Structures are given as structure tokens and as C-alpha cells.
Amino acid sequence: MEPINILIIDDERVICNGCSLALSDESHLVDIRMTGRAGLDAILKGQYDVVLLDLKLPDLGGMEILSAIRKEKPEVYIIVMTGYSSVQNAVEAMKLGAFDYLAKPFSDDELAIAVEKAVENKRLKEENLSLRQQLSDQFGFSNIIGESPGILKIFEQIQKVAPTDSTVLLCGETGTGKELFARAIHAHSKRAARQFVAVDCSTFSSSLLESELFGHIKGAFTGAVKDKAGIFEIANQGSLFLDEVANLDMGTQAKLLRAMETQEFKPVGGSLLKKSDVRIIAATNRDLKTMVDDGNFREDFFYRLNVFPVFIPPLRERKDDIPRLLYHFLKMYCRQIEKRVDGFSDDALEMLINNDWPGNVRQLKNVVERLVIMADDQILDYRDLTDHWDADRNQNRGSIPETLDELKSVKRHLLENQFGQIERAFLQKALSAAQGNVTQAAKRVGMQRSNFSALMKKHRLSANCTEMTSKCADSMK
Numbered sequence: 191m192e193p194i195n196i197l198i199i200d201d202e203r204v205i206c207n208g209c210s211l212a213l214s215d216e217s218h219l220v221d222i223r224m225t226g227r228a229g230l231d232a233i234l235k236g237q238y239d240v241v242l243l244d245l246k247l248p249d250l251g252g253m254e255i256l257s258a259i260r261k262e263k264p265e266v267y268i269i270v271m272t273g274y275s276s277v278q279n280a281v282e283a284m285k286l287g288a289f290d291y292l293a294k295p296f297s298d299d300e301l302a303i304a305v306e307k308a309v310e311n312k313r314l315k316e317e318n319l320s321l322r323q324q325l326s327d328q329f330g331f332s333n334i335i336g337e338s339p340g341i342l343k344i345f346e347q348i349q350k351v352a353p354t355d356s357t358v359l360l361c362g363e364t365g366t367g368k369e370l371f372a373r374a375i376h377a378h379s380k381r382a383a384r385q386f387v388a389v390d391c392s393t394f395s396s397s398l399l400e401s402e403l404f405g406h407i408k409g410a411f412t413g414a415v416k417d418k419a420g421i422f423e424i425a426n427q428g429s430l431f432l433d434e435v436a437n438l439d440m441g442t443q444a445k446l447l448r449a450m451e452t453q454e455f456k457p458v459g460g461s462l463l464k465k466s467d468v469r470i471i472a473a474t475n476r477d478l479k480t481m482v483d484d485g486n487f488r489e490d491f492f493y494r495l496n497v498f499p500v501f502i503p504p505l506r507e508r509k510d511d512i513p514r515l516l517y518h519f520l521k522m523y524c525r526q527i528e529k530r531v532d533g534f535s536d537d538a539l540e541m542l543i544n545n546d547w548p549g550n551v552r553q554l555k556n557v558v559e560r561l562v563i564m565a566d567d568q569i570l571d572y573r574d575l576t577d578h579w580d581a582d583r584n585q586n587r588g589s590i591p592e593t594l595d596e597l598k599s600v601k602r603h604l605l606e607n608q609f610g611q612i613e614r615a616f617l618q619k620a621l622s623a624a625q626g627n628v629t630q631a632a633k634r635v636g637m638q639r640s641n642f643s644a645l646m647k648k649h650r651l652s653a654n655c656t657e658m659t660s661k662c663a664d665s666m667k
């Protein structure tokens with residue numbers, strides 16, 4: 191493997207020597223420059239992978255160097271270091287494209303972890319680039335947006351598993367892209383030219399689902415006026431996407447398990463076995479292992495599905511993908527709606543990045559669609575968003591959903607609202623039992639203080655259970 195080239199730019203010799211000592215080994219080559227100009231010069235002429243950059247240098251400003259590197263050598267990973275550790279500096283540096291931030295003094299371990307993270311990210315990005323290149327020649331992965339390490343890892347996993355016939359289990363919250371990835375797996379498999387059939391296991395009763403999956407013969411039940419082929423037969427040599435697999439009842443699980451093991455099945459009401467060669471891709475937003483432990487899911491079927499699990503992280507855990515997704519959907523809807531909107535103001539972007547996105551990418555996509563429809567200006571700002579959140583909150587009161595997506599969104603809203611109220615009451619009860627002492631209240635309910643106060647902040651509650659002012663909320667950060 192090629193060694194990693196690291197450059198340290200700092201005017202303090204002890205920092206340079208300390209970092210160099212901590213990082214140098216056979217796989218890391220470390221250079222030092224002690225002024226901004228010399229550092230910038232070295233970067234422009236050299237081939238560095240990672241730069242550790244002090245923000246306060248005697249000649250050139252750290253931010254100036256940062257901007258210059260981003261412009262001239264965007265592939266270099268920059269980790270900024272500063273003794274003036276303020277959140278503001280970190281935010282500024284990250285905005286200008288720094289990869290990470292180390293506040294002095296930092297330990298050797300913190301330094302090594304930051305550098306390793308950068309190297310891992312770079313490696314994944316490069317691998318993904320060549321992978322994308324290879325795949326886009328055939329089918330294109332370009333409709334899946336994401337370059338966060340979590341998503342890059344999934345691309346890597348999918349590339350490996352797609353060409354095999356192994357069962358894949360996609361796990362992730364609603365709207366994270368399970369179906370999108372399932373289609374990508376099919377598209378990159380040797381079955382790509384055959385059918386991809388998706389079955390939502392939550393929308394059928396068990397008897398109807400069995401007849402959908404395995405087909406039925408004439409007279410099998412009232413209304414079965416002729417033989418009907420099932421999905422297993424239709425998807426022969428293709429892929430079958432079992433969506434929301436947690437909703438299958440035990441009986442159907444047993445029948446599916448048998449069909450998967452033997453590649454044979456019997457249509458409902460029939461006695462003859464039929465053969466089918468189907469690759470199963472399953473998806474769930476529930477924790478199947480816990481369901482097995484609770485006796486609500488067959489253990490044997492779980493292990494049959496869990497051959498190659500792929501976990502898709504929720505959007506709030508890969509926030510660096512949010513701007514890319516926002517601009518992707520913005521372009522898409524501008525094209526569709528034939529409207530010109532150029533982008534988002536800084537405060538709008540910040541608000542969107544900081545949002546929790548319980549409905550993940552689907553919710554983000556819907557928000558952008560609505561914003562584009564409503565936009566009066568070419569830049570979407572904070573006010574457009576506040577209007578949107580208000581409308582979103584009032585939505586679904588009394589209106590009957592018309593599509594499955596809308597139904598899911600209503601369900602999510604109702605659960606969130608109801609759960610939110612319970613969560614708030616829970617905090618209030620704990621606080622009042624502890625006479626407003628947050629540490630005591632957290633202890634009583636078995637939570638860490640930091641998590642408890644984060645929840646208080648979410649509900650804008652102060653220790654005496656009254657509505658928190660924003661100043662008070664800030665002081666809890």
C-alpha cells in the first residue's frame with residue numbers, strides 16, 4: 191500500500207515535533223513547515239493526502255490557506271488545529287471545507303483518530319469513484335446520492351454482494367432508501383435483465399399474501415375463478431424484494447422459508463410443487479433480532495434472511511449528505527416544475543442540516559418539492575422553511591391519505607406527536623419528583639444527565655418545567 195503523505199503546518203516547534211512523532215511510521219510520511227507561506231507552497235508543489243493546519247500563523251491566516259488549498263487542491267484532507275478553540279472557528283473552518291477540527295491541547299490518540307478518519311474517508315471515496323466508474327459503464331449508480339462514509343460503505347458492500355445470489359437484508363428507518371438500494375442490487379446482479387418484483391408485506395392479509403406470492407389454482411377460495419401465477423413464478427430468474435418483512439405472520443414466514451430453502455413452492459389450493467429460481471432481497475425498519483427474542487419472528491427465517499445484512503444509517507447520522515441531497519432534489523424539481531430556484535440561504539441550509547429528519551430522505555425530498563412549488567425568490571431562505579414547517583405540522587389534520595407514502599407520513603406524524611407528548615410529560619414528572627434537580631431527575635429515570643438535558647432542550651423545558659427561553663436553551667448546550 192502507498193504510504194500516506196502528511197504535512198504539518200504550525201509555528202510551534204513542539205507541536206510539529208509532537209505530531210510528527212505521534213504519526214510517523216512506515217505507512218505515514220510526515221513533513222513539517224513552520225510558516226503559512228512555506229506550508230502553502232509545499233502543498234501546491236507536493237502530493238499530500240492530509241494536512242494538519244494551525245489556524246493561527248505569523249504570516250498568512252489559517253482561513254486564507256484553507257481557502258487556497260480547497261481551490262487549488264480540493265482532494266487534500268485538511269484537519270485544522272487551533273489553540274483558540276471556539277465553536278465559531280470550527281464552524282468557519284468546516285464551512286470552508288476543512289474535514290475535521292482538533293482543539294489544542296489534543297492527545298496523540300485524538301490526533302491519530304482524526305488522521306485515520308481522513309485516510310479512511312479518502313480511501314472509500316477513491317474506491318467508490320472507481321466502483322462508480324465501473325458500474326456507471328453498465329447501469330449507473332448516479333441516482334443514489336451520498337458520499338458520507340456510511341453510504342460509501344454501502345456502495346462497497348453492494349458491489350460485493352450484488353453479483354452473488356445471496357439473500358440481502360436491508361435494515362433502516364423509513365425513507366432511508368432501502369428500496370433504492372434493493373433496485374441497485376438487482377441492477378448490478380446477473381439477473382438485471384430479468385424482473386425485479388417488489389412486494390410490500392404490510393399491505394396484504396396473510397391469506398392474500400400467500401396467494402400473491404405462490405399463486406392459486408381455480409376454485410382454491412371464493413373468487414378464485416381461474417389459475418393465477420404467483421410472484422415466485424413471475425420473478426423466476428429475477429429478484430424478489432420483500433419489503434416490510436417484519437409484518438409477515440409466522441405461517442407465511444414458514445412457507446417463505448421453505449420456498450427459499452428448496453426453490454420450490456405450492457400454489458394455494460394446489461398439490462403440485464413448482465420450481466422457481468428467485469433471489470430474495472428483504473427490507474425492514476424494525477429490529478428483527480429483538481422480534482425473534484420476543485417471540486414475534488421465526489428464528490430460522492431470521493437467519494435465512496440475515497445472510498448479508500446491510501444497515502442504512504438514518505439521515506441525521508450522515509448530515510454531510512444533506513446539502514448534496516438538497517441540491518440534487520432542488521435541481522430535479524426545478525426541472526420538473528420548470529421553475530428557477532438557485533439554492534438555499536446560509537441560515538436555511540443550517541436549519542435543514544440541523545433538522546432531525548425522522549422521515550429521512552423521503553421527507554427531505556418532499557420538503558424540497560414543496561419549497562420549490564412555493565418559492566417566490568431564487569434563493570430559499572429561513573422564512574420559506576418556517577412557513578413549510580408550520581404547514582407540515584398542520585397537514586394531515588382530517589385529510590385522508592391517497593397514496594402509501596402519504597399514509598406512512600400520517601402514521602409517522604401521529605406517532606411523533608403522541609410520543610412527543612408522552613416524552614414531555616415523562617420529563618416533567620421526573621423533574622417535579624426531583625424538585626427540579628436535573629441530575630437527580632435523570633438518575634431517577636435511569637438516564638445519563640447529558641441525554642436527559644438534551645431531551646429537555648428538545649422539548650424546551652427548563653428545570654422548573656416551564657417553557658425555556660432561547661437563552662436558557664443555549665446555556666444548556
Ligand SMILES: Nc1ncnc2c1ncn2[C@@H]1O[C@H](COP(=O)(O)OP(=O)(O)OP(=O)(O)O)[C@@H](O)[C@H]1O
Nearest residue numbers: 333334335336363364365366367368369370551552
Ligand atoms: N441516497 C439517496 N439518493 C437519492 N434519493 C434517495 C436516496 N435515498 C432515498 N432516496 C429517495 O427517497 C425516497 C424514499 O426512498 P425508499 O423508498 O427507497 O426508502 P425506504 O427505506 O424503502 O422507505 P420505507 O421504509 O418507508 O419504505 C425515494 O423517492 C428515493 O428515491
Ligand SMILES: [Mg+2]
Nearest residue numbers: 368369433473
Ligand atoms: Mg420502502
